[in-house]
Amino acid sequence: IAGITQAPTSQILAAGRRMTLRCTQDMRHNAMYWYRQDLGLGLRLIHYSNTAGTTGKGEVPDGYSVSRANTDDFPLTLASAVPSQTSVYFCASSALVETGELFFGEGSRLTVL
Amino acid sequence: GQNIDQPTEMTATEGAIVQINCTYQTSGFNGLFWYQQHAGEAPTFLSYNVLDGLEEKGRFSSFLSRSKGYSYLLLKELQMKDSASYLCAARDSNYQLIWGAGTKLIIKP
Numbered sequence: 303i304a305g306i307t308q309a310p311t312s313q314i315l316a317a318g319r320r321m322t323l324r325c326t327q328d329m330r331h332n333a334m335y336w337y338r339q340d341l342g343l344g345l346r347l348i349h350y351s352n353t354a355g356t357t358g359k360g361e362v363p364d365g366y367s368v369s370r371a372n373t374d375d376f377p378l379t380l381a382s383a384v385p386s387q388t389s390v391y392f393c394a395s396s397a398l399v400e401t402g403e404l405f406f407g408e409g410s411r412l413t414v415l
Numbered sequence: 416g417q418n419i420d421q422p423t424e425m426t427a428t429e430g431a432i433v434q435i436n437c438t439y440q441t442s443g444f445n446g447l448f449w450y451q452q453h454a455g456e457a458p459t460f461l462s463y464n465v466l467d468g469l470e471e472k473g474r475f476s477s478f479l480s481r482s483k484g485y486s487y488l489l490l491k492e493l494q495m496k497d498s499a500s501y502l503c504a505a506r507d508s509n510y511q512l513i514w515g516a517g518t519k520l521i522i523k524p
Contacts, residue, residue, distance in 0.1 A: 342516055343516055344419065344502070344504075344513075344514030344515050344516045344517065345458070345502070345504075345512075345514040346514070347511060347512070350511075360511070392457060392458070399510045400510060402445075402446050402448055402463050402506060402512075403448075403460045403463065404450075404458075404460065404512070405460075406457035406458050406459070407457060408456070408457050409456075409457055
């Protein structure tokens with residue numbers, strides 16, 4: 303049972319480059335989320351999707367975009383990376399929006415130079 | 416505004432009991448969650464409270480007081496593997512989670 307798979311696990315990226323972080327889940331969960339985690343701060347929601355075909359903005363959406371073409375995949379794209387986007391990115395899912403238990407991927411560590 | 420406060424770091428001894436406190440302020444309230452996160456790993460779900468009172472699950476218990484905007488996570492019979500960060504999160508009226516910065520728990524032999 304894979305749960306949630308994120309790729310890449312780690313990446314160093316030059317500023318200005320475009321980058322897509324991939325996230326795939328095999329639990330048939332309706333809701334999916336992208337968070338970033340920075341030292342000393344709580345997890346911050348970037349974008350979310352309550353169900354396939356819909357997306358919404360979280361607390362820190364600027365510079366990021368997402369799509370939800372199907373239930374399983376929820377990629378996060380940085381159109382033009384900046385150093386402040388250096389962070390650990392976690393993809394998560396829950397069966398429904400109303401369900402509190404989130405299942406997290408192992409994270410993608412991104413460094414923008 | 417919405418806010419979660421929890422201590423940055425705590426130290427406890429193997430075999431002892433530790434209580435990690437969390438206070439929250441959210442726009443509406445739909446539950447309080449605790450997650451465990453070992454260094455370099457993903458958070459994993461520990462507990463969920465939506466009604467006042469204590470929820471017990473093995474060595475871990477979680478308490479909620481909605482009137483006080485307060486929760487705690489109680490860990491008994493501490494083991495070295497309990498060394499981790501513990502994340503408190505409150506869910507607001509839009510069912511979005513507001514996360515605390517986490518409490519790093521250090522267990523000493």
